[in-house]
Amino acid sequence: MIATLSASSTTVVLVGAVFLASAVEMVEALTIVLAVGYVRGWKSALEGVGLALLALATLVGAFGPALVHVPLSALRIVVGSILLIFGMQWLRKAMLRSSGRKAKHDEDAIYRATVAELEALGESARRDQVAFVVAFKGVFLEGMEIVITVLTLGTSAHRLALAVIVSAIAVVVVGVVGLIVAKQLSNVPENAMKMTVGVMLVSYGTFWTGEGLHVHWPGGDTALLALVVLYGLVAGVTVRVLRVAYDVAQDMALE
Amino acid sequence: MSDSRSLPLRLVKAFGRFWWDFLVGDTPEITVAVVIIVGAVALVADVIHVNVLAYVALPVLVIVTLALSMRVAAKPR
Numbered sequence: 001m002i003a004t005l006s007a008s009s010t011t012v013v014l015v016g017a018v019f020l021a022s023a024v025e026m027v028e029a030l031t032i033v034l035a036v037g038y039v040r041g042w043k044s045a046l047e048g049v050g051l052a053l054l055a056l057a058t059l060v061g062a063f064g065p066a067l068v069h070v071p072l073s074a075l076r077i078v079v080g081s082i083l084l085i086f087g088m089q090w091l092r093k094a095m096l097r098s099s100g101r102k103a104k105h106d107e108d109a110i111y112r113a114t115v116a117e118l119e120a121l122g123e124s125a126r127r128d129q130v131a132f133v134v135a136f137k138g139v140f141l142e143g144m145e146i147v148i149t150v151l152t153l154g155t156s157a158h159r160l161a162l163a164v165i166v167s168a169i170a171v172v173v174v175g176v177v178g179l180i181v182a183k184q185l186s187n188v189p190e191n192a193m194k195m196t197v198g199v200m201l202v203s204y205g206t207f208w209t210g211e212g213l214h215v216h217w218p219g220g221d222t223a224l225l226a227l228v229v230l231y232g233l234v235a236g237v238t239v240r241v242l243r244v245a246y247d248v249a250q251d252m253a254l255e
Numbered sequence: 256m257s258d259s260r261s262l263p264l265r266l267v268k269a270f271g272r273f274w275w276d277f278l279v280g281d282t283p284e285i286t287v288a289v290v291i292i293v294g295a296v297a298l299v300a301d302v303i304h305v306n307v308l309a310y311v312a313l314p315v316l317v318i319v320t321l322a323l324s325m326r327v328a329a330k331p332r
Contacts, residue, residue, distance in 0.1 A: 085285055088317070092328065209293060213297050213301060
């Protein structure tokens, strides 16, 4: 019973973290591709997307199986540390945005900025190199974050295939929905998703770093869920406290 | 100005820059803190063998790091 609960808790956190992280990065990549496609034409934009996807698939194919052969303790320390750094960066940014200390990620503004930048570059004959490069870079850089999340979480949990499938589903779902509601990606609650992913990545990072360092967690794998609850509470309380302090400071500035 | 460096060199540089931005970026305090946390917990768990201290210290140090990093970010520049 406890073993089943432990296994299902790690699977739930793995699936949730991979799905949300992949969805958030896909929203960012799609914003860039839609802007490029509408302004400079779809042919070169889609060629850039295709090459980026090929490069990402090659990286997963090359490093995925290789990572499985790295000694588990060493892999978990490295992966745990990367997840801790990555997760804390996400969580910090999401908390700053939620508390009003930092401007929220605005997909509409990014779309408008990309369009303005591309229109300023003027027309191009034959293959549109600008469209190709911008689409490639957008998909490759956002995709790299998905690849790193999938490889680190998937290999350390010994569920690489599951992580790849969940990530692919997230990318397809966001892709299809994004194309249907094109130009309305700003409606996606990106900051809340980023906060959730941050909590999950930091929880996983803490858990795997501990496992790699031979820490015996009380309750085994269920400790992962306790970490998610702990970090979720800390994030929620921090945002509330900062929000109140920010509002008080704003009121005082107005008086 | 055209870039006269060879393609492999540019690729290595771009690869290095990607990882630097990814792991350090504008939050070097987090990267440094994670290295210190791993070292401290390794010492507690593997050298002095106090498991309870190790599993309590790990999340506490992570929360302290987040708080310090938020403090750095919230400071008026």
